Amino acid sequence: MDNEICKVIQNKELTKGKGIYEMVLQSEKIADAAMPGQFIHIRINAGYYPLLRRPISIHSVDKTKGTVSVIYHIKGQGTEELSRVKTDTAMDVMGPLGNGFPLLGNKKCAVVGGGIGTAPLLELAKNLSECDAYLGFRDCVYKIEAFEESCKSVHIATEDGSVGYKGYIIELLEQNIADYEVVYTCGPKVMMKCVVDICRKNKVECYVSIEERMGCGIGACLVCACKVQEENGEWHYKKACKDGPVFHAKEVVFDA
């Protein structure tokens, strides 16, 4: 395997002043190999600060154009610097990495995302024949049109009520849960925990994409450990980067 040197096709803010950006990178190799739910590991600059790469979920892939897009939220120095990268810059990218979502396209599916966690669900929705989207945001929404193009119906909730239902997206999911056989979720831990509970109560299969601070991104450094439960109730650590980031809901322990 090799790192890819990818040209930045576009890097722009999606929300006025809220710090949510979309970066589109040119890489036929990554676009070709990418599966929904996988991530790419981006080196911010050639220097030593920030030292580590930034793992970011793949938002959308265009296999004909050979492009990959990611959505990120400015949270610290790394993403801050990433947001200032100009078009045509050559970025050092590893990937696609990790295990994505299993594609159960013959079942009735819903994708349930919160905030920046909605991002990886678009590529998933594009690869499912029949899928509804449940997208929750705090106070600003983004990429809704893209979901509308790929989903049968799109449900939106915002905490401030500025767009769609005023409240949490899990409330909308709970009303319609009987319509689904599989739910895929990505977002804040509290939200995913609720989604998993709703699915368990209604005997709906559920997959979650989890987030941990990562180092190497390929399974060697063991910093992105996440608790995984066995059938017998015992738990042990698995690697979010290599065994995940997507896990079956029955495996995941939300205690941290």
Next chain:
Amino acid sequence: MLNMEVKIGSLKLKNPIMTASGTYGFGKEYGEYYDLSKLGAVVVKGLTLKPREGNKTPRIAETPAGILNSVGLQNPGVDAFLEQDLPYLRTYDTAVIANIAGNTVEEYCEMAEKLGSQVDAIELNISCPNVKEGGVAFGTKCDSVYSITKSVKQHCRVPLIVKLSPNVRDIVEIALAAEEAGADCLSLINTLLGMAIDINCRKPILANVVGGLSGPAVKPVAVRMVYQVAKEVKIPVIGMGGISSWQDAVEFIIAGADAVAIGTYNFVNPKAPVEVLEGVLGYMEKNHYQMLSDFKGKVVL
């Protein structure tokens, strides 16, 4: 043809480029990026007698030009390593060095017995800052370094490398104690104890509160310690701490290192060890050096 060979006790390495324990798993992940046979040696993740789950997360914090980690020796245990991980590494033409950590001297000895001569050398980890028992507790006092080295040496059928902690008052004193006890080689440095705090919630970033600092930030400390130790001991020294380029590797060799290990930078550039090797070769060619000893330890004062 340049001669890059290095001797560690009875073990001959084809070149001085190694990987640092804890940054490289058991090699499999990096085997997808290059041929591990290019390396002088692979030093595997720290092993314990029984499997260990390690510390709670977050286990990593990024700091200027470095990282803090508190993985806490998560590993499958020495038996599982021998059964499941060693066979993969043995498909490559590279030396395999097992890093071992224990709670008691007896545990270290038992692991050395179990490993026997199935690995090419053993690195004694008495410098891990992330576990409560053992680890660094053995590595910060001369008498405990001496006695653990001496005990394990009696059970060790391959060259014994003692990995030193930088969290000590006088690194030379510790190095001499290990040498006197029969160590065949020293490796330094392990991580420096550090801490980072999230100013918004006033909580430490690491779940373990403190962790080990590594990466380019620690390099000058490591170079200084390698320089001080290499001058005083007769056994070979493996230098590590922030090596991120061939220039860094050359700097360690000039400071007195017989071999060097790449650690944290594997996370940034998975092919770093191979690129370092090529760069060191280029440096030797350019300067018409035939072997490492032509510039090893040759600091001009």
